[in-house]
Amino acid sequence: AQSVAQPEDQVNVAEGNPLTVKCTYSVSGNPYLFWYVQYPNRGLQFLLKYITGDNLVKGSYGFEAEFNKSQTSFHLKKPSALVSDSALYFCAVRDRSSGTYKYIFGTGTRLKVLA
Amino acid sequence: EAGVAQSPRYKIIEKRQSVAFWCNPISGHATLYWYQQILGQGPKLLIQFQNNGVVDDSQLPKDRFSAERLKGVDSTLKIQPAKLEDSAVYLCASSPSGTPVTEAFFGQGTRLTVV
Numbered sequence: 399a400q401s402v403a404q405p406e407d408q409v410n411v412a413e414g415n416p417l418t419v420k421c422t423y424s425v426s427g428n429p430y431l432f433w434y435v436q437y438p439n440r441g442l443q444f445l446l447k448y449i450t451g452d453n454l455v456k457g458s459y460g461f462e463a464e465f466n467k468s469q470t471s472f473h474l475k476k477p478s479a480l481v482s483d484s485a486l487y488f489c490a491v492r493d494r495s496s497g498t499y500k501y502i503f504g505t506g507t508r509l510k511v512l513a
Numbered sequence: 514e515a516g517v518a519q520s521p522r523y524k525i526i527e528k529r530q531s532v533a534f535w536c537n538p539i540s541g542h543a544t545l546y547w548y549q550q551i552l553g554q555g556p557k558l559l560i561q562f563q564n565n566g567v568v569d570d571s572q573l574p575k576d577r578f579s580a581e582r583l584k585g586v587d588s589t590l591k592i593q594p595a596k597l598e599d600s601a602v603y604l605c606a607s608s609p610s611g612t613p614v615t616e617a618f619f620g621q622g623t624r625l626t627v628v
Binding site for chain 2: 505
């Protein structure tokens, strides 16, 4: 079965410091990987995706993610964190086995950027 | 471009009562999803429509949940009768098609509290 894991429930980082939110995946075949962000009382917003090609993917709001096939990881990164980045972040994989490509989400990581 | 619209934003009901949620996807989007997000967990797919046909309802508790998407546009999700464990945020999302490379666009969600 296809799955994603986010090992950290919460990540704290000081404003201006680099941030990393971790995600590992388990899929059969080539993965389609996504990151979404959820602000309080809001729906999920798409940040970036990896489909194929360059392992470093750039997305919205200065975020990027690195696809690492050997480590089955897709960590979200940002060189300099902002207080406004504080939110809940979800990693997701499209399930190829079902034929419908439904999203399977991780449990989420709460990012707290401290001023 | 208008986003995914959901109503109501909040709903409080007593157990064993019924409730319905409404979703209007982005115009032209063929795929519509309903997700359940329990506090502290990632979203879980309840049902996925492609136009007005169901392509995945494997995780929908069919004894109490039902959903329809008439004319392949807006959709309603119903719970009857509600249980305490149905307390969650119900997210509607849409995407242009069911292909795995397209991201989904989420509404703000409906927060349901069952007392």
